[in-house]
Amino acid sequence: MTEEIIIAGFGGQGVLSMGKILAYSGIMQDQEVAWMPSYGPEMRGGTANVTVILSDERISSPILTKYDTAIVLNQQSMDKFESMVKPGGTLIYDPNGITHEPTRKDINIYKIEGTAIAAEQGNPKVFNMIVLGGFLKVKPIVKLDNVEKGLQKSLPPRHHKMIPMNIEAIQTGMKSVEVVNQL
């Protein structure tokens, strides 16, 4: 199994940390992982994206132009990455701020109201975990207990008390993801 994922949105949305938690979860189930951020003269509020690869085999290129899954969190990222999903692949997006809905018919498309749910719960910080939950529902490539172990590894001990809240957010995301286009 190899899953090549792009997570893309604004800086500050937790794009990079979502990727890191996913990568750590892969390690917990003995997979090979790579986490490659776009980097450059970035600024706050600018776009941020990260390629995450989980595989049972040695990982080849961390630089990709086609992805099994794109997790898209703003319009700029939709414009850039919708076309880069492999035919038969998966696109998951948060409709908040999306003005042009995805139009492809040859991929699975799902919607997760991450921003809205996080705001409803009064906890915008768990936004990225809600989205991660949505992804894990449609692509259960890592088990939830491995995500929990991954969180334990990636967070410093002083933040471990927040793990249950994050797991809860992932579960909320799992329940909230909606099908837009299914092959």
Next chain:
Amino acid sequence: MAEVKLMKGNEVLAEAAIRCGCDAYYGYPITPQSEVMETLMLRKPWEETGMVVLQAESELASINMVYGAAACGKKAMTSSSSPGISLMQEGLTYLAGAELPCLVIDVVRGGPGLGTIQPAQSDYFQATKGGGHGDYHLIVLAPASVQEMNDFVGLGFDLAFKYRNPAMILADGVIGQMMEKVQLSEYKPRWTQEEIDKMSDNWALTGKKAHRSHNTVTSLELDSYKQEVFNHKLQEKYKLMEENDVLFEEIQCEDAEYIFVAYGSASRICQKAVQLCREKGIKVGILRPITLYPFPKKEIARLSKQVKGILTVEMSAGQMVEDVRLNVANNIPVEHYGRFGGVIPTPEEIVEALEKQIIGA
């Protein structure tokens, strides 16, 4: 077994330095490798192993501090990125001329000049052909994964001390910024003064001892005939490196009709290109030089008799391709494909280049 961690290439360089018993790091921040010093400063190894970590006032100061520590037989290192490494060239040729071991890390970015901060491999010539003046070589290691960022720190110091010659890790922004699974090396203690006295008694500046006259560390010689004798000695040393310490990896070369020659992150992208080629029925393999100096000449010669064509893939306008062309032992096409200035080639572009420049040519 050591714990598996998820770390950035640059962070791993710092961690590996502490664990291999490095005595001193001197550096000056520059993107895309600033995490090396940042990680060292956060880890505070001076409290743990006694390792010195010092932010110098410039790259010139860093490399000359390395010279000073190396002259005393210590394991000293620095890291920088392309423009900073250019500033260090005087120090590097002096280190080579004074036969001092040290480790220098270049996390390459796009050039020339201040260039860009994105990944590139355009410092191959500078790293392997001297960079500074005079007939000298650095030992140059090219990691292609975060794990190799860990492994090559210890290896770099080992080779540097084996030959009393500066060693360089030539990485790039991709390997430096990427996080992968890594198994960190076990801790090795720093050498004690007694161990240094014993090991490097015939050259290091450890004080005048009763059993020998004083040691001198210099790269200056006023007698040209003596300089020539010394240069012959250096050349003998380089010959030994070429005979004994060439490292490379062959990937799917057994049945290959074509090969990519690529190092570092370009070799990773080529691995994807190989997958894409093989899905199309084109049998391609990769020769990945791990030591860029000494270069795997014999392997190029051997593979050139097996395959129908070679494409070098570099994030430069074509530098390593010259060494590949010098060593092919058969009349086959050898072409270069590159993106540069901080642009990274995609696997699809590489497949297309192979089809156009080699197969269809």
